[in-house]
Amino acid sequence: MPQLNGGGGDDLGANDEMISFKDEGEQEEKISEISSAERDLADVKSSLVNESETPQNSSSDSEAERRPPPRSESFRDKSRDSLEDAAKRPDGGLFKGPAYGGYPFIMIPDLTSPYLPNGSLSPTARTCVNVPLDLHLASCCSPFMQYLQMKWPLLDVQAGSLQSRQGLKDTRSPSPAHIVSNKVPVVQHPHHVHPLTPLITYSNEHFTPGNPPPHLQADVDPKTGIPRPPHPPDISPYYPLSPGAVGQIPHPLGWLVPQQGQPVYPITTGGFRHPYPTALTVNASMSSFLSSRFPPHMVPPHHSLHTTGIPHPAIVTPTVKQESSQSDMGSLHSSKHQDSKKEEEKKKPHIKKPLNAFMLYMKEMRAKVVAECTLKESAAINQILGRRWHALSREEQAKYYELARKERQLHMQLYPGWSARDNYVGAYGKKKKRKREKQQGEANDLSAPKKCRARFGLDQQNNWCGPCSL
DNA sequence: CCTCCTTTGAAGGAT
């Protein structure tokens, strides 16, 4: 993306855009435009997801055209080149150096990325760009702020308008309740909805008080013919696929508000979960809020949100899974053992991996699929989503790839030293083990010892798995 | 209660 850090920070080393598909059969990928969740579900159910690559009344040549079989170098290079071009464009100057720090819409040039159908910035976007902002520039320079701005490019505008409209100047000392009270409605003006809202995507559940029941489905996706759950008229449940389209905006304060929806990077601190941090935190008042809501080790330094120590939704304390059960029960049954264990775990907060493109896509679409097919089982849902993912057009996928790349970039800025390896569970973690064994075949028993030995060496046999230690 | 399932993609280590 256009350098968030004003420099050549673009290259994360991941040529993730437009990765070639697995060969699942092009025919299958040509899921017709009338494909529906029901059919997907039927496929899943009938064949237990036996990906029979039988050509399905595909026909949709346009679809096939949109998605050239080997999604690879050609498009990838083009994409990257175009991205770079975008960064070099005059309006890409928004991202040159600190100057753009005052703009919350730091991602705008990406909107003009070649991924978008017409490659132009929507009038809405331009309008938004020109909105004067009441930003706290000092804060904006931090990766955290960039992150916030990326996630909630409009928030400051909204905050500004809030201040003007509601006299929120007294936010100098806002209480969390205060912040929370300024929930959704005030930020949902259609004209404020920026095309960049895809960056904030994720599902409505983050933002709506509750997902409407499937039976309330009102409209139908013109593209897929799949009924959609109803949504506020000023909020599109989808990414804006065309310039000027209105994107969905989960509540910008969502991460400040306990929600039912699962955030992308939930910070769970005493039941406090949220999606990515939002730009609301730009001001100093936020830091006081953070101080009140986060444990000290997660609260950024006052008035200087430094790269390190910045609260990030990717940080999840190990108490995540107990947030509902243990936080309630814990007060009753808090054993010393648990305490010591907790403290031990607190020392190294779990920084989650940034979501990849598909994960972001799933995050956004899952609710829809669930609503459409009344299927709850995630495994089946994910199969459907996987198919739909492949059925997406280049441009549509590109948005997610781009979003994912930004995720990684910000994640990297926020946690320079973090490695995906940090999240690996020991030498041979419990997770996914069985499946891998299945996939890898029978030779596992033989290979495992060898791998442990190779991996940790003889001097670290304590890290070996059980079989290896025998 | 914990793990598996199921998807794709990213990352890192091993070969």
Added chain:
DNA sequence: ATCCTTCAAAGGAGG
């Protein structure tokens, strides 16, 4: 360079 493994989300299913 390629292969293998793990993890990211999600929530029902099953041990």
